[in-house]
Amino acid sequence: MNKIQKQRLAWRTGFFLLFILAPVLDLFRFDLEKNHFILLTYPWTLGIDAFKSGDIGAMEMALNMGLRFFLPLALIVGVGIWVAWKWGRLYCGWLCPHFSVVETINHFMRKASGKLSIWDREPLPEKQADGTCIPVNRKWWWPTVLVILGFSFLWAVVLITYLLPPKEIYYNLFHLSLTRNQALFIGVATFLFIIEFTVARHLFCRFGCVIGLAQSLVWMGNKKALVVGFDRARSTQCAECDASCEHACPMRLKPRSIKRKMFTCTQCMQCVEACEKVHENDPRPPLLHMLSEQCALDVSLRDFGLKPNIPSDCFPPIHHSEAEKQD
Template identity: 85%
Template sequence: MNRIQKQRLAWRTGFFLLFILAPVLDLFRFELEQNHFYFLTFPWTLGIDAFRNGEISAMEMALNMGLRFFLPLGVVISLGIFISWKWGRLYCGWLCPHFSVVETINHVMRKASGKLSIWDRETLPEHQADGTHVPVEKKWWWLTGLIILGFSFIWAVVLLTYLLPPKEIYANLWHGDLTRNQALFIGVATLLFVIEFTLARHLFCRFGCVIGLAQSLIWMGNKKALVVGFDRARSAQCSECDASCEHACPMRLKPRSIKRKMFTCTQCMQCVEACEKVHEDDPRPPLLHMLSDQCALDVSLRDFGLKPEIPSDCFPPLVEASGKKAE
């Protein structure tokens, strides 16, 4: 694991813990019984009830709506658009708690079946050119099932704490005293998550998640956004490899392809790390790099026969053993 992947693991872990603890600490949740949000431990109301009771004027109500609803919503949307425009689905690859589950299940499912999804037709090689060694053993199916069930239960409980008082939910769980509706919500939600995590987690990330889909659409609109670039001038060198970069992609994409076919790339950069490992003992530089600005056009515009001119320094020069640039 290189430095970037260690940083990504730290960000993902931290955000997953925040996802669980946010309602407990009243950092962010919706109080269903009181019909208002909590934000940073404070009640976040729009003053609708106060306006109905004549406690505040129409002007104060309009000010509340502007400052507490439209302004925060506009800031969040604007920030999301800016990040997606420049870097793509950065939230998905670096923060999203659902994608953390996807990657974890991918890891254990590969050990159990040699595949990242039960729908994959071909198994991945146990030994790869990037040094990955994943022997397939059926005993891992037990752990895979437990992890899927565990994450599904956690997600169901946490989602409920975003709607009802967390202390009440966790106390009822601890004492085995959930109300009928609470037990029904957790039971049904757990079952749905088990189905989704087992059968459709990649499909959900690609087409079912509104946040992810919006990021992809915005990213596709910027031809100079950050993207995985492939040094096509040395494409013949790929014949020496076993597609380790494709096997490393948790979304099962082909990183040497054009941008349109990497629509759901989460910018996790694991394909780039795999390519770097393949060339670890090779004097030649890796063929995959993260590119942006003018360099990104080679991936973004290489569609329908287009071959855009890109700067000559987008990829590291090929160096001979003597240390001189190859002609």
């Protein structure tokens, strides 16, 4: 695991813990009983009830709507669009708690079946050119099933704490005294998550997640956005590899293809790391790099059959003397 992947693991872990603890600590949740948001332990209301009762006037109500609804919404959407425009699905690959579950289940399922998804036709090689060695053992299906069940139940419980008082939910859960509606919500949600995490987690990330889909659409609109670039001038060198970059992709994409076919790239950069490992003892530089601005056009504009002039410094030069020594 290189430095970037260690940083990504730290960000994902921290955000996943925040996702679980935010309602418990009253950092953010919507209280159905009080019918308003709670933000940083304080009630976040628009003052609708106060306006109806005559406690505040129309001007104060309009001010509340502007400062507590439209302004925060504009900031969140604006920052989200700006980040997606420059870096794509950065939230998905570096923060999203759902994608953390996807990657974790991928890891266990690959140990159990050699595949990242039950829908994959062929298993991945147990030993790869990037040094990855994952022997397949059907005994890993038991941990895989437990991980899926555990995450499904956890997500169901956490989601209800965003709507009802967390202390009440966890107390009732611990004492096995959930109300009928609480038990029904957790039971149905757990069942649905089991199905999604088992057979449709990649499909959900690609086309079912509104946040992810919006990021992809914005990213596709910027031809100079950050993207995985492939040094096409040395494409013959890929014949020496076993497509380790494709095997490393948790979304099962082909990093050497055009941008349109990488529509759901989460910018996790695991393909780049795999390529670096393949070339770890090779004097020639890796063929995959993260590119932006003019360098990104080679990947973006090829969607339209164009072959733009790419700056010569987009990819590190190969030192022929070293390559000859290697040969």
